[in-house]
Amino acid sequence: MLSDSSASSTSGIANNETSFSSAFANFSSGEIFDQNSKRRSRLAVGEELKNHIMEIDPNECLAGEEDSFFVCDLGEVVRLYRNWKLKLPRVQPFYAIKCNNDSKVLTLLDKLGCNFDCASKGEIDKILKMGISPEKIVYANPCKSNSFIRYSKQVDVNLTTFDNFDELYKIKKLHPNCKLLLRIATNDQMAQCPLSIKFGSRNFETSVELMKLCKSLDLNLVGVAFHVGSGFSDLDSLRQAIKDSKELFVYAKSHLGIDMNILDIGGGFTLETFEESSSVANESLDENFPENLYPNLKIIAEPGRYMVSSAFTLACHIIARRGITNEKENTEKAVMLYLNDGLYGNLNCILYDHQKPVARILTRDGEFLYYKEYENSLTKRYPASIWGPTCDGLDCISEKTYLSHLLNVGDWMFFDNIGAYTSVASTSFNGFTQTASVKYVCSE
Numbered sequence: 001m002l003s004d005s006s007a008s009s010t011s012g013i014a015n016n017e018t019s020f021s022s023a024f025a026n027f028s029s030g031e032i033f034d035q036n037s038k039r040r041s042r043l044a045v046g047e048e049l050k051n052h053i054m055e056i057d058p059n060e061c062l063a064g065e066e067d068s069f070f071v072c073d074l075g076e077v078v079r080l081y082r083n084w085k086l087k088l089p090r091v092q093p094f095y096a097i098k099c100n101n102d103s104k105v106l107t108l109l110d111k112l113g114c115n116f117d118c119a120s121k122g123e124i125d126k127i128l129k130m131g132i133s134p135e136k137i138v139y140a141n142p143c144k145s146n147s148f149i150r151y152s153k154q155v156d157v158n159l160t161t162f163d164n165f166d167e168l169y170k171i172k173k174l175h176p177n178c179k180l181l182l183r184i185a186t187n188d189q190m191a192q193c194p195l196s197i198k199f200g201s202r203n204f205e206t207s208v209e210l211m212k213l214c215k216s217l218d219l220n221l222v223g224v225a226f227h228v229g230s231g232f233s234d235l236d237s238l239r240q241a242i243k244d245s246k247e248l249f250v251y252a253k254s255h256l257g258i259d260m261n262i263l264d265i266g267g268g269f270t271l272e273t274f275e276e277s278s279s280v281a282n283e284s285l286d287e288n289f290p291e292n293l294y295p296n297l298k299i300i301a302e303p304g305r306y307m308v309s310s311a312f313t314l315a316c317h318i319i320a321r322r323g324i325t326n327e328k329e330n331t332e333k334a335v336m337l338y339l340n341d342g343l344y345g346n347l348n349c350i351l352y353d354h355q356k357p358v359a360r361i362l363t364r365d366g367e368f369l370y371y372k373e374y375e376n377s378l379t380k381r382y383p384a385s386i387w388g389p390t391c392d393g394l395d396c397i398s399e400k401t402y403l404s405h406l407l408n409v410g411d412w413m414f415f416d417n418i419g420a421y422t423s424v425a426s427t428s429f430n431g432f433t434q435t436a437s438v439k440y441v442c443s444e
Contacts, residue, residue, distance in 0.1 A: 032083050037075075040443040045071045045313050046370045048439050049414065053315070053363060058410050068316045068341035069437045070423070074108055075444030076311040080271065081112045084303065087278035090285060091299045094138050096267050097123050099304030099420050100312070104440055106130060109307065117267070117302040121148045124157055134158070138264070140225070140302055142167060142183045142199050149174040161225050161264070163201050165213060172217045181225040181264050182210055182248065186241045187234070200226065207248055215256050223262030224248050227302070235280045241265070242281070246288035263289065267302035271310055305420035312419030314436070315362055316341045318411045319389060334383040334400075337407060342388010342395045344429040346422045346436055350397065353421040359386050359398055362412035364405045370414065373404070380404045386413075390430040 048071045056066050084093055094115040097106065101123070106116070110132050118124045119141040127137055139152050139160035144167070152160065153175040160175075162168060163183040171178055184207055185200030201207040214221040224245040228237045245263055252258040265285075269277055289297055320338035341347055349355040360373040372378060380402040388395035407413075423436060 032079050032086070037079060037443065041073050041076055042371070042374065044075070044441040044443045045073055046368075048441050049313070049315055049362060049370055050368050052439055053368075053412055058317070066317050066340070067436060068314060068339070068346060069439060070346075070418075071313045071315070071439045071441060072102065072105065072419070073311050073313075073441050073443050074104065075442045077105055077108055077307060078112065078442075078444045080307050080311070081109065081114060083274070084278075084306070087274065088281060088301070090291075091265065091281070091301045093307070094136075094140070094264075094300050094302050095307055096140075096302045096304035097126065098424060100308045100422070101126060101424055102308075102438060103130065104438075105308060105311070106132075110136070114307075115300070117304075118157075121151050124152065124155065128155060138181075138300065138302070140264070144170075146170060146174060153178070159222075159262075162210075163199055165210065168210070168213050168217060168219060172219060176218075177220060179220050179222045179262075180214060181223045181262060182207060182214075182221065183225045183227075184241070184244060184248070186226050186228045186244075187237045204244070204247065208251060211248070211252055211256060211258065215258065221252070221258055221260065223260045223264065223298075225264035225266065227266030227268060229268050235277060238265075238277065238280055239284045242284040242288050249289075261296050261298060263297060263299045265299065265301045267304050267306075269301070269303050269306040271306055274306060308419035310417050310419065312417075312422070312438075314341065314346055314415045314418045314422070316413050316415070318407055318409055318413065321407070321409050334385065335406070336385050336387060337413075338387045338389060339397065339413065340389050340432075341436070342390060342397055344388060344390050344392070344395060345426045345432060346418070347388065347397055347415070348425045348427070349418070349421045352425055355421070357397075357415040357418055359401060359403075359413050359415060361403060361405055361407065362414040364407060364411050369405070373414075378404050382406050389432055392430070 052069060058066050092115060094117040095109050096117040098119055106127070107130065110130070115136040115138070116127050116132065117140045118127060118137050124137060124139065128134060134156040137157050137159070139157050142161045142163040144160070149170055158177070159179045159181070161181045161183045162171065171180065183200050185202050201210055211221060226241040226245065228234070228241055242265065249260050252260050265281060285299065289299070316339040318337055319340050322336040343351055347357060350357065361369045363369060382403045382405065384401055384403050384407070385399055386397040386401060388397060
């Protein structure tokens, strides 16, 4: 896909709001992620990778022109959103922009009908400056600074979370009419990134006292929120959290006269487990919050990685190479490859998000190998360790991997499924500015 044509496709997605409503018609879940969609996406991404790399002459380019870069398939984002609406029809997604705040992705999600989970003034600012209504924002941070609470009132962000008594006194003073969601803790120890160690009312008794304080302060308690951990895998924790929420809904109405109408089931969903997790969520919601008994209940969620992880591919340049002998493995020769991106840059997800991205070969001696890297018959026999560009020994992307070809300085590698918690947390440590550009394609 040439740069001009991919830009045209992107523009069509960003500007044609009418097409989004019709985009969901006549789609079954099987059609969304079939082999054809995977093939279209791979072809579009591969073509853009190839086109951009062909523009770079490492022997002549200026400093920074051969920097790492992303390719984003906006068509994949469309498919992911469609899939969410099909699998969780009762649940309105509020995309967690902390996961990936790419402006074109945010614009697309807004046009598709998605709302947004913001956790700071900066994130709220970004959404509002894009012309998105503050009514589409949940300020999903239970512990906020006074100035941020005042700011949320000034810009009409009127839905937020809390999990402690002090927060309620702050809100009473600074934003007394704000709608409030009581954040409860969950059993998320098995999650990729547990959150209840830091946030959430710990037990039913504490939650009751918090609800009572809301009533005595005449605050607008509208619901319950929870998060079973980023990248969760324990489906029982999701079931239990929904059940715990139901108990609080019942107590609030029967003992306090508060008829809550919002349930926030948080985030942590992944594409790999979404079939099962969405099924469990639906079953638990229907069991605890049947539509006939809760006709006015609004159920929301805060997906992050689910919406973007598979939509981004990162391309990195091999800037240095060093051969070593691994004496522990019968003098098997290995090689150390140094990339122009690493743990202090867009691959910080290895440290902070416990991801294990797989390095694949993009080019070797001018040969484009992107498509071959997905062939099942490919033999990977050359051992290598892969490192980032900084002077820190911790900057190791992979201590040991096996590659299908021997690589040299000037070759390129890529990482797919790299859209979540990557660029948003990159640093400029050692003077390596990690402002990787993003190239856009659309496979829909």
